[in-house]
Amino acid sequence: MLACCVIFVAVVPLLPLGLVLAERKVSAHIQDRVGPMRVGPHGILQTLADGVKLIFKEDHIPREGDKFLFVVSPYIIFACSFAVFAAIPFGRSILVSELNIGIFYIMAISSVIVMGVIMAGWASNSKWSLLGAMRSAAQIVSYEIPIGLGILSVVMLAQTLNMQEIVKGQDGIANWLIFRTPFTFIAFFVFFISSIAEVNRTPFDLPEAESELVAGFHTEYSGMRFALFFIAEYANMFAVSAIASTLFLGGWHGIVTRRAITLGGLLGVVIKTLFLVFVMMWIRWTLPRLRVDQLMNLCWKYFIPISFFNILGVGIWGLIFPKDSRLSIIISIAAIILGLIFTFGVLGKSLSKGPKPPPSSAERRVSATT
Amino acid sequence: MIIQTIMFYVLAVGTVGAGVMVIASRNPVHSVLFLILAFFNSAGLFVMMGAEFLAMILIIVYVGAVAVLFLFVVMMLDINFAELRAGFLQYLPIGGVIGIILLAELVMVFASGAIEIEVPTNVASPTPPPDEVTNTQALGDVLYTRYAYLFQGAGFILLIAMVGAIVLTHRRRTDVRRQRIADQVARDPKAAVRLTDIEPGAEGTWKSD
Numbered sequence: 001m002l003a004c005c006v007i008f009v010a011v012v013p014l015l016p017l018g019l020v021l022a023e024r025k026v027s028a029h030i031q032d033r034v035g036p037m038r039v040g041p042h043g044i045l046q047t048l049a050d051g052v053k054l055i056f057k058e059d060h061i062p063r064e065g066d067k068f069l070f071v072v073s074p075y076i077i078f079a080c081s082f083a084v085f086a087a088i089p090f091g092r093s094i095l096v097s098e099l100n101i102g103i104f105y106i107m108a109i110s111s112v113i114v115m116g117v118i119m120a121g122w123a124s125n126s127k128w129s130l131l132g133a134m135r136s137a138a139q140i141v142s143y144e145i146p147i148g149l150g151i152l153s154v155v156m157l158a159q160t161l162n163m164q165e166i167v168k169g170q171d172g173i174a175n176w177l178i179f180r181t182p183f184t185f186i187a188f189f190v191f192f193i194s195s196i197a198e199v200n201r202t203p204f205d206l207p208e209a210e211s212e213l214v215a216g217f218h219t220e221y222s223g224m225r226f227a228l229f230f231i232a233e234y235a236n237m238f239a240v241s242a243i244a245s246t247l248f249l250g251g252w253h254g255i256v257t258r259r260a261i262t263l264g265g266l267l268g269v270v271i272k273t274l275f276l277v278f279v280m281m282w283i284r285w286t287l288p289r290l291r292v293d294q295l296m297n298l299c300w301k302y303f304i305p306i307s308f309f310n311i312l313g314v315g316i317w318g319l320i321f322p323k324d325s326r327l328s329i330i331i332s333i334a335a336i337i338l339g340l341i342f343t344f345g346v347l348g349k350s351l352s353k354g355p356k357p358p359p360s361s362a363e364r365r366v367s368a369t370t
Numbered sequence: 371m372i373i374q375t376i377m378f379y380v381l382a383v384g385t386v387g388a389g390v391m392v393i394a395s396r397n398p399v400h401s402v403l404f405l406i407l408a409f410f411n412s413a414g415l416f417v418m419m420g421a422e423f424l425a426m427i428l429i430i431v432y433v434g435a436v437a438v439l440f441l442f443v444v445m446m447l448d449i450n451f452a453e454l455r456a457g458f459l460q461y462l463p464i465g466g467v468i469g470i471i472l473l474a475e476l477v478m479v480f481a482s483g484a485i486e487i488e489v490p491t492n493v494a495s496p497t498p499p500p501d502e503v504t505n506t507q508a509l510g511d512v513l514y515t516r517y518a519y520l521f522q523g524a525g526f527i528l529l530i531a532m533v534g535a536i537v538l539t540h541r542r543r544t545d546v547r548r549q550r551i552a553d554q555v556a557r558d559p560k561a562a563v564r565l566t567d568i569e570p571g572a573e574g575t576w577k578s579d
Contacts, residue, residue, distance in 0.1 A: 111434025
């Protein structure tokens with residue numbers, strides 16, 4: 001375990017550096033350009049150059065602000081974003097600590113990130129930072145509820161809060177918790193989208209968007225302090241994708257049952273997590289931003305009722321099929337496929353007809369003159 | 371054993387110190403942050419006692435929700451720090467007397483033996499011993515079976531509180547146009563967009579039809 005600790009402390013902080021570069025390359029290719037190409041072969045060392053630049057920037061602390069809180073809040077966000085990695089199992093024996101309340105610990109630590117955000121906004125002594133911090137905190141706290149409810153539906157099936165035990169029950173792709181009931185299928189998407197909102201990524205990045213509130217709660221931060229926020233955001237992204245892949249996509253188990261798992265499962269987790277991170281980046285550069293009332297609307301009026309419905313469904317499923325057997329998994333996968341066909345085929349066709357055609361010019365002229 | 375003693379003292383001193391700083395700090399935002407520190411130390415004490423579920427719930431609910439609420443309110447208030455702190459010396463004697471009375475009551479209750487600190491071994495406990503099942507499972511076994519109705523009742527009370535708060539503060543705005551997202555998403559591109567060819571340099575107005 002100590003060896004795992006050392007390896008984690010050494011390797012995990014390097015992950016966000018790679019992810020920053022990946023984001024720039026992915027965004028570039030989505031926007032039909034190539035991204036950073038000068039530093040190192042194909043621009044691989046760009047993050048290093050960015051880090052050196054940020055170290056040399058002037059460290060400006062707002063004069064009237066709260067100096068202690070200003071300094072401490074990046075540390076809190078950074079520490080909590082990385083503390084989450086302690087409970088995620090990256091392999092059969094590659095995990096820092098096997099907590100029997102693993103997933104709860106993760107939820108608790110991610111709740112502390114809100115504290116850091118609010119402290120950063122307050123200590124900057126700027127209207128825009130405070131407003132951005134409040135918006136961000138409200139968003140994070142709101143979207144924690146669908147996340148918690150999605151975790152609840154998984155925990156109801158796995159009967160344990162221990163992350164390692166949850167993964168051990170997902171041997172092979174048919175046993176992945178995402179396919180176990182049709183309700184966890186829905187819960188995965190609700191969980192994933194809420195996680196995107198939780199880490200303040202587009203389309204939920206109103207608090208830190210460039211055209212809104214300058215940069216939200218990290219407006220007044222420059223240099224290495226800003227770098228801490230930046231790294232913490234990417235680490236948070238990776239952590240949240242790792243949690244989603246552990247809970248729903250089978251973690252370190254492979255696709256085939258009881259198959260020899262490469263590198264103790266590390267490769268499986270990393271591939272699934274990086275795929276989800278790529279989906280997050282893809283969504284960022286494809287979809288427009290949501291307004292703050294739209295994203296609150298989405299959370300409270302759509303995701304939370306859907307999550308409650310999921311929990312109800314998982315509970316009823318657990319009553320009908322007390323033990324997961326081949327029959328229950330086959331029925332669930334059939335229900336998922338039917339649900340997808342219904343949603344995209346039938347509903348999609350009827351929705352694309354549109355409400356009604358716009359009024360013709362004659363009617364418009366009449367209505368304008370009366 | 372020695373590590374546990376050291377950790378206990380660190381956490382206990384932290385809790386008490388943070389609690390004292392809550393009332394002694396000049397800045398209300400600092401007070402709330404010291405309260406959060408007190409919550410964290412208490413969670414650590416809970417973990418040391420073997421109630422890890424309670425510790426995590428403490429952090430999720432208190433730090434993640436209640437303290438955030440406190441911070442929202444405190445940060446949005448217009449506070450005059452000097453005015454708040456005035457009159458401290460005037461109220462110190464009365465406050466001190468009340469504090470001493472409460473302390474004396476606590477000490478009397480604990481010293482008289484009316485409260486048993488040790489769990490009596492001959493009383494049948496409703497939960498299985500902690501080394502057989504996890505904390506969470508033990509709580510769940512009791513809370514959702516024997517006390518299920520009370521649990522639902524507590525949920526109801528919280529729901530009423532939430533609905534009450536919304537009813538009391540909700541204003542219907544008349545000057546805001548609401549969007550119907552389903553209508554917006556279902557718009558047919560053929561009806562919404564029209565492509566027209568305009569010759570460069572052509573005279574005339576943009577025909578609206």
